[in-house]
Amino acid sequence: MSELPVLSHRRDLLDSLLPFSVLTLVSIGVVMVASASIAFATDVYADPWYFLKRHLAFLAIGGVAALIVSQIPLAIWSRLSWPLLLFSCLLLVVVLVPGVGREVNGSRRWLVFAGITIQPAEVAKFCMLVFFASFLTRRNKQLHHWSSFMVPVIILGIVALLLLLQPDFGSVVVLSGTVLAMVFLGGARLPHTFLLVLVAACGLALIALMSPYRLQRLLTFLDPWGDQFASGYQLTQSLIAFGRGEWFGVGLGNSVQKLFYLPEAHTDFIFAILAEEWGMLGGLAVVGLFVALTYSLLNLVREALAQQKFFAALLAFGMAVQLAGQAFVNMGVASGLLPTKGLTLPFVSSGGSSLIICCALLGLALRIRNELREQKHDNNKNLGLFGHIPLFSSRHTSRPMTNGEAV
Numbered sequence: 001m002s003e004l005p006v007l008s009h010r011r012d013l014l015d016s017l018l019p020f021s022v023l024t025l026v027s028i029g030v031v032m033v034a035s036a037s038i039a040f041a042t043d044v045y046a047d048p049w050y051f052l053k054r055h056l057a058f059l060a061i062g063g064v065a066a067l068i069v070s071q072i073p074l075a076i077w078s079r080l081s082w083p084l085l086l087f088s089c090l091l092l093v094v095v096l097v098p099g100v101g102r103e104v105n106g107s108r109r110w111l112v113f114a115g116i117t118i119q120p121a122e123v124a125k126f127c128m129l130v131f132f133a134s135f136l137t138r139r140n141k142q143l144h145h146w147s148s149f150m151v152p153v154i155i156l157g158i159v160a161l162l163l164l165l166q167p168d169f170g171s172v173v174v175l176s177g178t179v180l181a182m183v184f185l186g187g188a189r190l191p192h193t194f195l196l197v198l199v200a201a202c203g204l205a206l207i208a209l210m211s212p213y214r215l216q217r218l219l220t221f222l223d224p225w226g227d228q229f230a231s232g233y234q235l236t237q238s239l240i241a242f243g244r245g246e247w248f249g250v251g252l253g254n255s256v257q258k259l260f261y262l263p264e265a266h267t268d269f270i271f272a273i274l275a276e277e278w279g280m281l282g283g284l285a286v287v288g289l290f291v292a293l294t295y296s297l298l299n300l301v302r303e304a305l306a307q308q309k310f311f312a313a314l315l316a317f318g319m320a321v322q323l324a325g326q327a328f329v330n331m332g333v334a335s336g337l338l339p340t341k342g343l344t345l346p347f348v349s350s351g352g353s354s355l356i357i358c359c360a361l362l363g364l365a366l367r368i369r370n371e372l373r374e375q376k377h378d379n380n381k382n383l384g385l386f387g388h389i390p391l392f393s394s395r396h397t398s399r400p401m402t403n404g405e406a407v
Contacts, residue, residue, distance in 0.1 A: 014296065014299050015369065015373075017292055017293075017295070017296040017299075018293065018296040018297070018300075018362075018365060018366070018369070019366075020292075021289045021290075021292040021293040021296065022293060022347060022362050024289055025286070025289050025290075025293070025346070025347040025348055026059065026347050026348075028274070028286065028289075028348055029055070029270075029345075029347055029348035029349065029350075030052070030055065030056070030059070031252070032266075032270055032273065032274050032277075032348060033051055033052055033055045033266050033270070033349075033350045034049065034051075034052040035252060035253050035255065035258070035273065035277065036255070036258045036265045036266040036270055036273040036350075037050070037051035037052065037258075037265070037266035037350060038253075038258075039258055039259050039260065040258075040260070040265065040266070043260075051266055051350050054350070054352075055350050055355070058351070058352045058355045058356060059355060059359075061356055062355050062356040062358065062359030062360070063359060065356050065359050065360045065363065066359040066360060066362050066363030066366070067363065068363070069360045069363030069364050069367065070363035070364070070366045070367045070370070071367075072367065073367075073371070074309075074311060074312055074315075074367060074368065074371055077130050077134075077315075077364075078130075078133075078134045078137070078311050080130065081130050081131040081133075081134035081135065082131070084126075084127040084130050084131055085127055085128070085131040085155070087123075087127060088120070088123055088124040088126075088127035088128065088159070089124075089158070089159065089162065091111065091118075091120035091123055091124070092120050092121070092124060092159065092162035092163065092166075093162065094111065094120075095108060095109065095110070095111050095120045095166065096108060096162070096165055096166065102117070107166055107167060107168065107342075108166055109121060109166045109168055116352075117352055117353070118352075118353055119352070119353035119354065121163055121166070121168050121171040122353035122354050122356075122357045123353065123357065124159060124163070124171075124175070125171070125174070125175060125178075125322060125357060126357050126360055126361065128156075128159065128175060128178075128179065129178070129182075129315060129318040129319065129322065129361075130315070131155075132152060132179055132182050132183070132186075132314070132318065133182065133311055133314035133315040133318060134311060135151075135152060136152070136182060136183065136185075136186030136187070136314055137186070137310045137311045137314060139151070139186075140186050140187035140310070141187065149183075149188055149189075149192050152179065152183055153196060156175075156176065156179050159175070160172045160175070160176060163175070164207065168342070169204075169207070169341065170329060170341030170342050170343040171343070172204070173204065173325075173329065173341070174322060174325045174326050174329060174343065175322075176200055176204070177321065177325050178318055178321045178322040178325060179318075180193065180196060180197055180200065181317070181318070181321045182314055182317060182318045182321070183196075185313075185314060185317055186314060218339050220232045220235065220339075220340070221235065221336070221338070221339040221340065224236045224239070224336065233263075234262065234263050234264075234269070234340065235336055235340065237257055237261050237262040237263075237272075238257075238262060238269050238272040238334050238335075238336070239335075239336055240257060240261075241255065241257040241262060241269075241272040241273060241275060241276035242272060242275045242276065242334075242335060244256065244257070244276050245275045245276040245277065245278065245279045245280065245282075245283075246279055246280065247279050247280050247281060248278075248279040248280075248281060249275070249276065249277045249278040249279030249281075249282055250276060250277055250279075251277060252277050252278070253277070254277060255273050255276045255277050256276075257272065257273060257276055258273050266349070266350045267344060267349050267350050267351060268330065268333070268334075268342055268343065268344060268349065269333075269334050270345055270348060270349045270350070271283070271286070271330060271331050271334040271335075271345055271348070272334040272335075274286065274348075275334075275335075283331075286331075286348070287331070290323070290324060290327045290346075293323065293324075294320050294323070294324045297316050297317075297319050297320035297323075297365060298316070298317070298320050300312070300313075300316040300365065300368055300369055300372065301313045301316045301317045301320070303372050304316060304368065304372060307372060307375050309371070309372065309375070312368045312371065312372065315364065315368060316365060316368050319361050319364065319365055322361075323346050323358070323361065326343055326344075326345075326346055327345060327346055329341055329343050330343050330344065330345040330346075330349070331345065346358045
């Protein structure tokens, strides 16, 4: 009996970890967008707070999206998986149509509706999570056979091809990694998964080597100082920002690199400005927040598996991999660990579609947590005194999953 308050306190801490990490990242994002964009906004829009106002507006829309998503039962999301997949594919096709998709710096990635800019790749990330979580829940036993295993591979290949035509290589990497991880958790055999990862890695490497500008990015990544005033300019300026920050930073608002030296300072390279102003300790604090966010989502996976809620488990696992992967790529690019990719830092970077989708994912995670808590409460009432004992064992994942179990 004495263990009950301890377990309850630990569960409360884990429950608060998810909103705490997200709200802290969002707060840091608001501060850093204001700081990193002030000079650029003043020069281009004659309004130093232009990007801050825009960021807050999208954050408000994202909050509404999170609220709406959190009110929709997981059973409905499971039934909407195919319509969501078709909708995302339709957007990815429409954005490629000349005159319809908006082209910036040689990339056609945006659609404009009634003055609102939408990035279909971000919508596809959300829709693909829901689709594959539902599909793998219903077909987990068939994944042992090549014929069924190739179905998600073909679907992923089609979506990846549409993304590469934009081109959006960064989203392909994050989305492919997320889906492959979900396929493995969903019941695919290790040799099949390993072979698919090998083929995907070779394919992405071949695409990168065959494309002149991607090959140039790779060569620049290996030696940015070799062409520091041309192709290596952005990376060298980012590395200078990290160097100036040292341990404790130069102080909030005192960044020099944001003064027209580092391009995309408030979007793709906002982590470099954060490292310059907050130092290495500030950068490590942000990394720690993403670790906490990932851990809280993986804890939802554990609870969902214990309750045999496989659709919820796959959703939470996919969100953990996607958000952690995108954060890793963004911070890796800014610090020179990875070649340059056009990916935002979740919940922190200035961006419309990306921020809204991240908020929607938060709403989905909260929905998963609430349904798991309701189920656990019902089980506790039925089990009485021993309701706190976790019902988790390896045999739960080996039993056939049904669509009813998915919710």
